Amino acid sequence: MRSAILIFPGSNCDRDMMVAVERITGRRPALVWHKDSQLDPVDIVIIPGGFSFGDYLRCGALAARAPAMEAVIDHASRGGAVLGVCNGFQILLETGLLPGTLVRNGGLKFVCREVRLAVQETLETPFLDDLSSGTELRIPVAHNEGNYFADDALLDSLEEGGQIALRYIENDPTRTANPNGSARNIAGILSANGRVMGMMPHPERAMGNGHPSEDGRKFLTSVLEGVAR
Amino acid sequence: MQVKINISLKTGVLDPQGRAVENALSGLGFTDASQVRIGKQITLDIDAEDSARAEQRAARMCESLLANTVIEDYSIEVIDAS
Numbered sequence: 001m002r003s004a005i006l007i008f009p010g011s012n013c014d015r016d017m018m019v020a021v022e023r024i025t026g027r028r029p030a031l032v033w034h035k036d037s038q039l040d041p042v043d044i045v046i047i048p049g050g051f052s053f054g055d056y057l058r059c060g061a062l063a064a065r066a067p068a069m070e071a072v073i074d075h076a077s078r079g080g081a082v083l084g085v086c087n088g089f090q091i092l093l094e095t096g097l098l099p100g101t102l103v104r105n106g107g108l109k110f111v112c113r114e115v116r117l118a119v120q121e122t123l124e125t126p127f128l129d130d131l132s133s134g135t136e137l138r139i140p141v142a143h144n145e146g147n148y149f150a151d152d153a154l155l156d157s158l159e160e161g162g163q164i165a166l167r168y169i170e171n172d173p174t175r176t177a178n179p180n181g182s183a184r185n186i187a188g189i190l191s192a193n194g195r196v197m198g199m200m201p202h203p204e205r206a207m208g209n210g211h212p213s214e215d216g217r218k219f220l221t222s223v224l225e226g227v228a229r
Numbered sequence: 230m231q232v233k234i235n236i237s238l239k240t241g242v243l244d245p246q247g248r249a250v251e252n253a254l255s256g257l258g259f260t261d262a263s264q265v266r267i268g269k270q271i272t273l274d275i276d277a278e279d280s281a282r283a284e285q286r287a288a289r290m291c292e293s294l295l296a297n298t299v300i301e302d303y304s305i306e307v308i309d310a311s
Contacts, residue, residue: 057294057295058297061294061297065294094297100299101297101299101300103242103300104245104246105245106243106245107245108245108246108249149242149243149300150299151241181245
């Protein structure tokens with residue numbers, strides 16, 4: 001199981017993700033600096049959360065044009081697996097590897113709390129092999145731009161094509177299920193070939209051992225075992 | 230050549246920032262203000278022979294980086310054509 005984690009100036013979840021992946025797989029991921037245009041063959045590339053390039057211009061816009069991302073686009077075009085978390089999701093949308101965009105949270109506030117998610121019925125994807133549809137996960141979010149936006153035609157095609165991977169569901173009756181105003185409660189989506197996934201929640205922050213939830217480990221285990229098969 | 234690029238949210242795209250500003254304006258008594266939308270302006274110099282060429286280059290820049298055409302429209306104004 002070979003994996004790589006990209007690092008941009010302003011990434012801040014790269015190390016947490018590295019520790020999480022190493023705990024699950026026993027093998028340390030390669031850390032790839034954004035200026036590297038070469039990517040050694042890996043089973044999965046993970047784009048971590050953070051504030052790449054200070055979120056200048058638009059979240060993920062500058063990172064999406066970095067040399068390392070050209071290598072990631074190449075990897076994805078050969079059917080390679082890519083997971084983007086939070087800012088990583090924003091970057092994948094900016095490259096066009098995933099459709100739609102993420103805009104400012106509806107409530108105009110940075111949202112940092114645990115949310116409850118439900119795994120959706122999807123097209124065939126290695127990421128969710130071990131998580132049947134309807135599986136509930138408690139994983140934290142921490143973002144200012146997590147409000148998924150696309151026109152109705154695209155949203156309909158995502159639903160019909162089974163590309164919606166995760167949705168926010170009711171957590172605490174005093175709070176709304178959807179933390180950011182995201183269209184159709186979308187928390188994570190898949191590419192049309194099921195090999196690229198973007199999600200706002202941070203699975204590396206729900207690894208047990210002091211974290212309140214262990215569901216991030218469950219999710220990442222499914223992802224990492226799925227892509228290694 | 231100096232070029233001014235205006236980037237605005239497409240109609241139909243929710244602008245929570247614009248809405249918050251509209252509410253604040255209304256709180257100050259400016260109840261005649263509505264449809265507040267917030268965009269951004271980018272000015273830059275482009276080394277080009279003429280304004281048509283500068284505009285063309287600016288459009289390429291908008292398409293490839295400066296605007297996210299999923300949610301944003303852009304307009305280009307070449308200021309200094311001398």
